[in-house]
Amino acid sequence: MNRALTTALLSVGLAQLAKVPLAYQQTGRLDWSNLLRTGGMPSSHSAGVAALASYVALKRGVTSIHFATASMLGLIVMFDAMGIRRQAGIIATEVNDLGDTVALMAEKDPSLGHEKREKQLEERLGHIPQEVLGGALMGTFIGAGSFLLEKPARKRKLFIPWFD
Secondary structure, three states, rough: HHHHHHHEEEEEEHHHHHHHHHHHHHHHOOOOOHHHOOOOOHHHHHHHHHHHHHHHHHHHHOOOHHHHHHHHHHHHHHHHHHHHHHHHHHHHHHHHHHHHHHHHHHHHHHHHHOOOOOOOOOOOOOHHHHHHHHHHHHHHHHHHHHHHHOOOOOOOOOOOOOHH
16 A cells, blocks of 8 residues: 555545535535535645655655655645636636626627526636645645554565575
8 A cells, every 4th residue: 555645645535525614614504515626725636745745755754856756746736726727717707707797788688699608617726825725734734644653664574685
């Protein structure tokens, strides 16, 4: 079993699960669809890459190529969540609003002939910095906890003298 991967996936799952009560606290509605949605607090992507990086840092050391790789992956994912994915969500909001405006105009002037779409674009795609930070902190603690709870590896005795 790959403990680093398991730790990262566990962190993603726990972050997604945490979105349900946190959204309930804000809206007063228990919405289980938050388990599968992107965006929101905490960022599960950030939690996953932070858990991976912190576990690898403790397991292999911060000078290892493994930690460097996990850290760079993490920075790219977090930057993307706050940048490109967030901007795509903002654009989706504008497109949805524009569709509503054109539909209202078409009601006043039937010659415009606009059909309103049944399904709107998903607006909650990216994250604000606080959501990324929340996910990163959660992931860091989960990664460190996974390392601390790991049973020490037993030294395997090889029966070939020059490999001992």
